[in-house]
Amino acid sequence: MPTKPMLFTAKNLALSFTTGDQEVQAVRSCNVTVPEHAITVIFGASGSGKSSLLNVVSGLQKPTSGSLLYRGVDVYEQSLNELAYFRAHELGIVYQTNYWVKSLTVLDNVAMPLYFQGQSQAEAHRRAHEALSAVNMGQFATKYPALLSGGEQQRVAVARAIVADPPVIIADEPTGSLDSTNGDAIIALLQKLRDDHGKTIVLVTHNMEYLHIANHLLEVQDGTVTQIEEAQIPRTVKKMLGDAQTRITKLMEEHTT
């Protein structure tokens, strides 16, 4: 089967933080890829370095060493304005935490990526309404985001990530605060964006149920990123589901004794 073209390529990419005399290896040197028009799922335990990896991929965090290529271009060789252009035109990002400009309505918050592309308010509003409808949040347009529930905010964040119709959508646990119905709807939307619009999706999720939509897996364990190609996925998923099963059984045993 033909391999999909690679959109992102990490070359010996590593990220560490030094606070005082302590050094944290958030991402250990890795050589991984993100295929185009596919869903890449990043999974791993809490604190393993998933968000750190996403920050590097989304042009926000310069790696300590190594490089990140996007369509063959070294992302961090670019000037700050070029990086801004890259984020505004190529990426739609759902952050793990919800961030808003509090003085602006939901509609204007969703419209922001379009404003940063230089679009007029009327055009940006029109497209923001569409994006809100796509996540079933149309009726919240005139509300202020900070007043919405966590799940509602998460759906608005998804609308903001897709509003500019970027080729790449990066989502850090977009279903974290959602019930299964709304969570499933978001995952279905991401699948649709891949299948019907050819989007490249990078998704961090804790929810094992959603692993099956992945074309590509990146497992992160204590900063070490392992790549699992599409062909090996079913086996890995089975193994993980098996592990989860064992854990649940163990927990239940502990509970009963």
Added chain:
Amino acid sequence: MMKRRTIKDRPTVQPRVLAMIAYRNLLQKRLRTLLTVSGIAIGIGSVYFLLSFGIGLQRLVANQVIGNQSIRTIDVKPTNSSIIKLDDIAVQRISEVPDVKEIGKIYYFPGSFKLNNSETDSIVYGIDKGYEQLTYLNLIKGELLKDTAVKNPIVMNKAALEAIGLGKDPSIVIGKSIDITVPLPKIQSQSKVYQRSMQIVGVIDSGSGAEIFIPSTEFRQLGVPALTQLKVGVDSVETVSKARAQIESIGLETSSPVDTLNEINKVFNYLNLILIGFGGIGMLIAILGMFNTLTISLLERTKEIGLMVALGARSVDMKRLFIFEALFLSLVGATLGIVGAVGLGWLINIVMNMLAAGRGVKDGFQLFAHPYQLVFGVIGFMVIVGLLVVVLPARRAQKISPIDALRRE
């Protein structure tokens, strides 16, 4: 392959959108914005108020002093020791000076008049048409000499009527006969006294000393050899000094209301500086308030700015956002301040006019002046101040790194 673009350091966000974001943010912190705008309004308002008072007062004083004299005129007199007299030859030479448009001839002598059996001393002027044209005579009843058809006409001022107890109703003296006596200077070592019965045609309001005006031909016919004074009208204020120099080179002495005006302006320029100093204290407080507001706003919004940059905004856009906010505060504050100052001045002017009227001042006056240069100058000044104040916060906004900002708690 993604094409490498060289991107200029140009903002991408449309100014209208940026203005909307700036406006929403200011609206979000209603109380703080209100306080900042009030501070600017009070600072700018006090500067404007004081300056408009300074300029108004300056104009008022200038009007009182210059009064009925046009500042395009030059008064010409013989020098104390001079042999050059204001005779026909001198008048002819002055009329040949370029820029001189008109010449008014004046004689004046101390004299006296008798009306209704009351007699009083008065200055007696002999004037011609040119003088009446160059001088604004405030006619309150009747007509001026140049307009009358009466044979031996005379115009007198209100002070002269008051001197004989007829100040109440000037209209009753129009058409009345009046006897004038003027002892003339020696003409060819002969003393002469001018004495004649004249008819009153007009009453003017001019100063507090008794003055009466008769046609200059009266003295000339008697052979009075030289005029006492000339009033010379020139094209424009700018040509006054040039024409004066040429007249002085003939050997005559000149003075001009421009001299007085310059003296007045000098005094008031100092006064205005002092007033600006006082207003400046208010301005300083306003500026500090604005700086404080913008800095707090920057600290509070570090995360929001980080978010916008993370979503693709450029740093210059964020700098601009702060500049817009500073401009908004400056413009609204300055406008409100000026509107308030104009309103306050208007009220004070009404009260002062009422007080003055109570003390017998008949004419209304304007204590405050609002030249458009002052209005736009003060607004422009505040805009520049706003732009200076925002430099630091805007620069800091431009330096915010999105990832650091978003991680802050």
